[in-house]
Amino acid sequence: MREFIFTIDYERGVDPVMDVFIDHPSAHSRTIACNVTEEGMWRLERVAGPETALERLDEVYDDPVQCTECIGTRDCKTDWCYEVIGSEPGVRTVYSYRSEAGDCHSIPRLAIEHVGPGVLCETERRQSRCEWRLLLCDDAGVDGLFEAMEAELRPGLTVEFRQLGSPSYWVDEAVTLAELPPEQQAAVEAAVEHGYYRTPRDISLTELAERLDVSRSTLQYRLQRAEAWIVRSFVTRSMGPVQADEEVAEGGRLRIGRSGV
Missing domain, CATH: 1.10.10 (Arc Repressor Mutant, subunit A)
Structure with a gap:
């Protein structure tokens, strides 16, 4: 098994979901469970923050204008289901489903295309950054995934590849x-x-x-x-894994970015 971790930084105005987190620095979301296939993605997510931020997220998810896991400029059309299944002041547990239809190429879809089935995904959103953690059977297709993400990247986004190595984060998560x-x-x-x-x-x-x-x-x-x-x-869980040996690029992290127009 291999662990692939990267982050995407968003400029204001390029993604309506991330704009909520940019405007509300105390807001935070984290995947609880996620299932990805070639047909779509099902996810449980815990979102915490001020009620104004949560209400804005409701509005975005109720009428999505773009795929929230896509980093390209494709005008993809997708079926969307969003439901709050648990709520208390400042915290919500959200179920969402999004189909992979037409020309929609989300990050999970790209991962399956280039690495193969069996990918586990987790995301964490805070301020302008979304961190992705992928657990893969092997790293045979990571180079292809890297190139596909670079090709898809739209203006206003910067990708930082943080870690490719043996699983550590997923093991550390299994604490009770x-x-x-x-x-x-x-x-x-x-x-x-x-x-x-x-x-x-x-x-x-x-x-x-x-x-x-x-x-x-x-x-x-x-x-x-x-x-x-x-x-x-x-x-430790909220801050993410400790930086380990990074095999993605010699001498440290590799950043790919495109400025907005």
Whole structure:
């Protein structure tokens, strides 16, 4: 298996979806699950940000004017389905489906054409940048994918190829609460169950310690260790993988860009 990671930077005015993230720097989206075939792409995405940003995204997705995964100038026509399946203040979980019809050449479609089936995709959008992470069976067709993306690239976009190598990000993603030591896991689960993390709290640290039959200092230590691990995992996940050996270009990253008119 191989891991291919690249980013696309967008100038304002070249993509209506990315314009929302440019205008709302605190907004952020991340793929939860994605399925790609030659016929289309199905995706679950978690979007967080101010309500004004989320409402703008609704408007864009409800009446899409262009393929949101395409980087070219093709006037592609595609069937589109978009539905919010989970919502709370500042956060939404969104299901979307887009068919690959006619002359539409999205990044996932290009990946399948040049690398073959079995591609896993994940994206993360923040400000002017969208990061793509592809998990491939091998890198036999990566050069062709590289050339196709370069040929498709429209003015106002810059592609930065960050990493091609053995999978690391996807392995790091497979972390769960079960990886905590049992006593820390039990402490966190009890704290959530009894409302310790609610605002205001339903239970004090002392009361929770009594329920668990441990000293207050012991419980505090376990929760602090668990919280530190959870926060580190979350921040690492949000920031993306640590830069590893980059095999795409000698001497560092390779950027391809075209200025807008």
